[in-house]
Amino acid sequence: MTGAVRTRLTLAFRLALRELRGGLGGFYIFLACIxxxxxxxxxxxxxxxxxxxxISTQGQSLLASDARFVLRNREATPEELAYLQGLGKLSRSTSLRSMARLPDGSDQALVEVKAVDGAYPLYGAFEAEPNQPLSTLLAAKDGSFGAVVAPLLLERLNLKVGGELLLGNTKLRITGTIQSEPDAVSExxxxxxxxxxxRDALSASGLIATGSLVEQAYRLRMDDPAIGLRNIGDRANAAFPQAGWSIRTSARAAPELADNVTRFSQFLTLVGLAALIVGGVGVANAVRAFLDSKRTTIATFKCLGAPAFVVVLIYLIQIAVIALAGIVIGLGLGAIAPIIASQFMAEFLPISTAPRLYPGAxxxxxxxxxxTTLAFAIPPLGHAREVPATALFREQGFEARRLPGWPYLLAAGLLMMALAALAIVTAYDRFIAIVFVVSIAGAFVVLRAVAALLSWLARRSPRVRSPALRLAIGNIHRPGALTSSVVLSLGLGLALLVTLTLIDGNMRRELMGRMSEQAPNFFFVDIQGPELEGFRKIVLAEDPKGKLVEAPMLRGRIVAFNGEDVTKMKVPAAGQWVLRGDRGITYAETLPENAALTEGQWWDKDYSxxxxxxxxxxxxxALGLKLGDKVTVNVLGRNVTAKIASFRKVQWQSLSINFVMIFSPNTFKGAPHAWLATLTDASASSEQEAAILRKVSNAYPTITSVRVKDALDVVNTLVGQLAAAIRAAASVALIASVLVLAGALAAGNRARTHDAVILKTLGATRATLIRAFSYEYLILGAATAVFALIAGSASAxxxxxxxxxxxxxxxxxxxISTLIIALVLTVGIGLIGTWRILGQKAAPVLREL
Structure with a gap:
């Protein structure tokens, strides 16, 4: 670096800091947006x-073990059990869904049963009220077994600690309530x-029968987990290739939760980035207004011989300093967010999140x-470079301007590309990130086009008789008009809000509207073959108009496609859920009535x-399968391979009996299995549904009855909680839009002051000017709302x-709500900003013209 360049840089830095001593006037919105x-x-x-x-550091507690082996619908064989016992200390548990009933049969509720042995948990702590060892709470006494339940179950059945329940064929005595279950998150x-x-109580209940939907978990505590867990999955599968067990280690105790948290945070990050980009418009407006107010200073610098790049550097340094201050404030908010969030998360996630900084985030x-700051600030700086020295001697703003020089456009373009690349590279789902980046870029182009179209229409509109309306239309297309600033400020934030609101509304409409109307009233699970006929008689006697649909059901896990292990395949995100854990599978002679073939043929009725x-x-x-491919499924510890004969369209949203895979009947000939059934009757009353539930549960305690409406209510609650988080994030973008709008209107106040004074001098009243400004803001707000509705609806x-x-x-x-929000914001903020202008004294302004 030469001495002359170093001198100029030093001078620019000193002058920039000296100007900053005058305060941050005009930059508060800039600061707030960043x-x-x-x-x-x-x-x-x-x-x-x-x-x-x-989740990562507390893996042992969250899994209640170093490793967990899960088998579904069967227990480990003696050989498998001996192998597991050789790996370390073993704890066994059995989980299933069943009906818990009051002893008099008057009421019942669906429960998630978890039967454990005396070694549970191997890590972490199970907490109950009263605070006693779990083995003491579950011990058998006076002909009944102990049980600890969630407080919600006591509320549903109007019970208290000390009360009794029937589970299958055994009596349970409620000895306490669950306060904390260490491995709840991982399950x-x-x-x-x-x-x-x-486990003794569950064994006595008679709930476990051939074909029952049961999960057997084998937890291990190892003397040296670092050695014992090394390639444990490969070693176990090599020893028992057809075991079909699912293996999870403490290194990834709750992968679904971790992945969902990461995926959701990436989505919210993109929403936050949208707010930041909306704020970028505010940055551009603030820089433009600031440089407009400094035009005589800039001209003075030039008259004194300052090179153009030194002038640009002076204001770039000021903008960078202010931007860094805004970033530091934002980082402070981000740093304390985990501390605040931990207070709310403790109720939902049994994990401790110690306060700490996350430098990467x-x-x-x-x-x-x-x-964002540099990308939006550089173009106005390019305009400042073009301010002529003659501006020192006459009133001149930046209203009439060409594009800045190509170096500034190139720099802004490269920064925009870097911003887009950063968003894509750091995203969990890069396709979604690419769609987001393209959508934001398209929105800016379209918003510019909307503003240009609005100005063009105003310029060519017929002459109206109302002076206030004529003045409003003129303000929309005149040089220095607020049209582009207002449309850009509000358009993106409102479009995002419309998108998220429509997504939320459509999901709720589907869950609580059409889906709930089409869905069956009940699912009945674990119906054993000998119980099927008696079950039919009870259900049809209670609801003769109901439609009862039955299907045989087994559980199986896909282990290979065309002989290739699916765990070693790169599977697209859209199909990963099919390979995650066990799937319900069935067999059928004929094509189900709620399905339609899209490719291939169905097998003959007596196919063998x-x-x-x-x-x-x-x-x-989504998995890349085609007709003729081979699918290998592990069912009850046995690998079964079948050829794909057809593809069919499945209506999942109907919530009727649907399966990813339906096999030919000869595939599972002789295999033990249970039955699944649905009952559909849109006219059934709540009393009638309660009677069906009571009769089935009392007659067949091992049959699990799921009322679909209850399940939909739970899902709707979850959707509501997610929607609340999404709306909160969208509100950040809308707040940024409001800030930008306020800044844009404030930046135009100087020109509005001149207009108002001249018009008042020529005889215009304050009422006329208020009407004119109101009409202008109404037109701009309505145009922005129309764009937001179209863009948001298309995105949703x-x-x-x-x-x-x-x-x-x-x-x-x-x-309607979008239109109201747009009009209230534009008219309200616009009139608040211009009210002071209307009372401005004429003489001081006229002397400056």
Missing amino acids: ALGTGAIAAVNSVSRSITDA GFGFAPRLFTS LTLAALFGLL GEPLVSFSDEEGK WYIVSRIMHLPSAFLPDVA
Whole structure:
């Protein structure tokens, strides 16, 4: 670096700091936009990291073991059990869903039963009220076994500690309530309250029969986990290749939860980035207004011989300093977010999230904030470079301007590309990130086009008789108009809000509307073959108009496609759920009535050749399968291979009996299995449903009855909690939009002051000017609302119909609320900002003209 360049840089830095002594006037909205967007991204990623780190570091407690082997619908063979016992200390548990009944048969409830042995838990602590050892609480006494239940079950059955329940054929005595279950997170979400009892109690209940949907878990505590867990899955599968067990270690105790947290945080990060980009518009407006107010200073610098790049550098340094201050404020908000969030998460996640900083999350947020600031600030700086020295001697703003020089456009473009690349590279799902980036870029282009179209229409509109309306129309297309600023400020935030509101509305409409109307009233699970006829008689006697549908059901896990182990295959995200754990499978002679073939043929009624399977079309194509491919499924510890004979369309949203795979009947000939049934009757009353539930539960205690409405209520509650988080994130973008709108209007106040004074001098009244400004803001707000509705509706349609595969509908209440929000914000903020202008004294302004 030469001495002359170093001198100029030093001079620019000194002058920049000297100007900053005058305060941050005009930059408070700039500061707020950067702090808000950066803080949102930092907070979301810090909270996400705190949860995933806690899951990773507390793996043994969350799994209640070093490793867990799970077998479904069968117990380990003596050879398998001996192998597991040789790996370390063993604890066994059995889990299933069943009906818990009052002793007099008057009421019942679905429960998630977990029967444990005396060694449980191997890690972590099980906490109950009263605080006694679990073995004491579950001990047999006076002909009944102990049970510890979730408080919700006591509420549902109006029971207290000390009361009794029937589980299958055995009596349970409620000895306490569950306060904390160490491995609840790793076992996933349950639709029913938990009931803990002993394995002896479950054995006496008679609930475990051939074909029952039961999960047998074998937990291990090893002397040296670092050595014992090394390649444990490969070693166990090599020793017992057809065991079909699912193996999880403490290193990934709750992978589904960790993945869901990461996926959801990435989505919220993109929403926060949208807020930051909306704030970028505010940055551009604030820089433009600031440089406009400094035009005489800039001209003075030039008259004194300052090179153009030194002038640009002076203001770039000021903008960078202010941006860094905003970023630091945002990072401070992000740093304390995990501490605040831990207070709320403790109720839902039994993990301890110790307060700490997450440098990676904070660095990412800082990069987003810095790139956004520079990308939006550089074009106005390019305009400042062109300010002529003659501006020192006459009134001149930046209203009439060409594009800045190509170096500034190139720099801004490269920064935008870096911002997009950072968003894509750091995303969990890069396809979604690419769609987001393209959508944001398209939204900016369209918003510019909307503003240009609005100005063009105003310029060519017929002359109206109302002076106030004529003045409003003129303000929309005149040089220096607020049209582009207002449309850009509100458009993106409102479009995001419309998108998320429509997604939420369509999901709730589907869950509580069409889906709940089409769904069956009940699912009946674990119906044993000898019970089937008696079960039919009870159900049809209670509801003769009901439609009863039955299907044989087994549980199986896909282990290979065309002989290749699925765990070693790279599977697209859309099909991963099919390979995650066991799937319900069935066999059928004929095509189910709720399915339609899309490819291939169904087998003959008396088919007895090679095992065949019909695969769900959407899931099969997502997995890259085609007709003739071989699918290997592990059922009851035995690998069965079948050829894909057809693909069929499955209507999952109907909630009727549907399976990913339906096999030809000869595939499982002689295999033990239970039956699944649904009962559908839209006209059934609550009393009638309660009577059916009571009669079935009392007559066949081992049959599990699931009332679909109850399950939908649980799902709707979860959707509501997710929607609340999404709406909160969208609100950040809307707040940023409001800040930008306020800044844009404030930046135009100087020109509005001149207009108002001249018009008042020419005889215009304050009422006329208020009407004119109101009409202008109404037109701009309405145009922005129309864009937001179109763009938001299109985005919501794509997400709901193409990604979620649900019916999408336009919701009129969303349209009305969006229009009201847009009009209230534009008119309200606009009039608040211009009220002071209307009272401005004429003489001081006229002297400056």
